[in-house]
Amino acid sequence: MEDISEVITRIIKKRKLSEDGKKIAKTAIKHPSVQAFLAQNKDKLNKEIVQASLPTIFNYVEQIEAPNPVMEGYTPKLFLNGKVIDITYVPTEAKLNSEAKMRAERRIELIDLPGKLRHVELENVDSTPERDAALNEVAMFLASFKKNKHIKGLYLTGDFGVGKTYILAGLANAIARQGSRVVFLHVPSFIASLGSHFQDNSLSDEIDRIASAPVLVFDDIGAETLSEWSRDDVLGVILQKRMDNVLPTFFSSNMTMDDLAEHFAETRNNVDEVKARRLMERVRFLSKEVFVGGKNRRN
Ligand code: ADP
Numbered sequence: 682m683e684d685i686s687e688v689i690t691r692i693i694k695k696r697k698l699s700e701d702g703k704k705i706a707k708t709a710i711k712h713p714s715v716q717a718f719l720a721q722n723k724d725k726l727n728k729e730i731v732q733a734s735l736p737t738i739f740n741y742v743e744q745i746e747a748p749n750p751v752m753e754g755y756t757p758k759l760f761l762n763g764k765v766i767d768i769t770y771v772p773t774e775a776k777l778n779s780e781a782k783m784r785a786e787r788r789i790e791l792i793d794l795p796g797k798l799r800h801v802e803l804e805n806v807d808s809t810p811e812r813d814a815a816l817n818e819v820a821m822f823l824a825s826f827k828k829n830k831h832i833k834g835l836y837l838t839g840d841f842g843v844g845k846t847y848i849l850a851g852l853a854n855a856i857a858r859q860g861s862r863v864v865f866l867h868v869p870s871f872i873a874s875l876g877s878h879f880q881d882n883s884l885s886d887e888i889d890r891i892a893s894a895p896v897l898v899f900d901d902i903g904a905e906t907l908s909e910w911s912r913d914d915v916l917g918v919i920l921q922k923r924m925d926n927v928l929p930t931f932f933s934s935n936m937t938m939d940d941l942a943e944h945f946a947e948t949r950n951n952v953d954e955v956k957a958r959r960l961m962e963r964v965r966f967l968s969k970e971v972f973v974g975g976k977n978r979r980n
């Protein structure tokens with residue numbers, strides 16, 4: 682360690698002060714944060730330790746009063762390091778919050794959806810009477826999910842633009858904040874892009890990954906154009922696996938569940954009520970239908 686008087690002299694030079702270094706350091710001792718530290722540790726401290734630590738204390742007060750921008754997000758804290766007082770830097774609450782938020786954002790995988798959905802917060806979804814049912818269900822889900830990861834999701838149905846995707850994005854972020862991974866998938870784009878997987882045989886991996894996500898959101902189901910294959914071997918397989926493992930699954934749709942049953946029955950070149958019914962059974966098993974109303978917020 683450097684000689685204390687040298688350090689103090691350097692500090693004084695830098696600050697162009699003429700007073701005696703130790704005097705300046707001693708005024709630092711009067712700083713409320715220093716006083717609090719000294720009071721907390723009074724049993725372990727003695728005059729020698731404090732004397733030897735004056736430059737550190739000075740440095741500490743300087744960091745509090747005129748923080749170095751390099752240390753942004755961290756706040757200095759005194760601690761007793763053997764026979765000297767030392768400084769450690771601890772993350773500020775704001776820093777911890779923003780890190781938690783970033784970690785949560787990384788837990789959400791968006792498939793064919795805009796990145797801005799990562800920033801939707803449930804607290805910012807204004808509750809109108811038409812949305813209350815959905816928001817209450819969402820709150821109940823979050824409370825239950827804390828204790829049990831194998832529960833039913835929700836099926837938000839309502840007109841275009843009422844905020845279904847927005848609410849589910851807020852929910853996804855809250856789930857990610859709790860520590861779970863979420864796959865948030867735009868069904869029409871996903872179905873339309875299935876062909877791109879044929880060349881590299883990656884489809885079954887992709888299906889497995891989606892099917893096994895701890896939480897899955899199927900956004901805008903019913904707006905896709907299905908073939909028998911994409912209905913039975915893609916959607917059907919994913920839903921079956923999630924049903925077998927009771928993994929929370931959410932849907933948003935402009936269609937009610939009954940309308941969706943009809944949509945499933947009609948694929949590009951066939952009508953098949955039986956297969957549609959089987960698929961709907963899975964949707965109904967996995968989620969509870971909730972109506973979302975209100976005005977169209979897109980303009
Ligand atoms: P839906 O999925 O029901 O068709 P969206 O969730 O896409 O509707 O919402 C439509 C638009 O309104 C989006 O641009 C979304 O960002 C905005 N929006 C929805 N709900 C809110 C809200 N509570 N506060 C602010 N903007 C909202």
Ligand code: MG
Nearest residue numbers: 845846901933
């Ligand atoms: Mg939507």
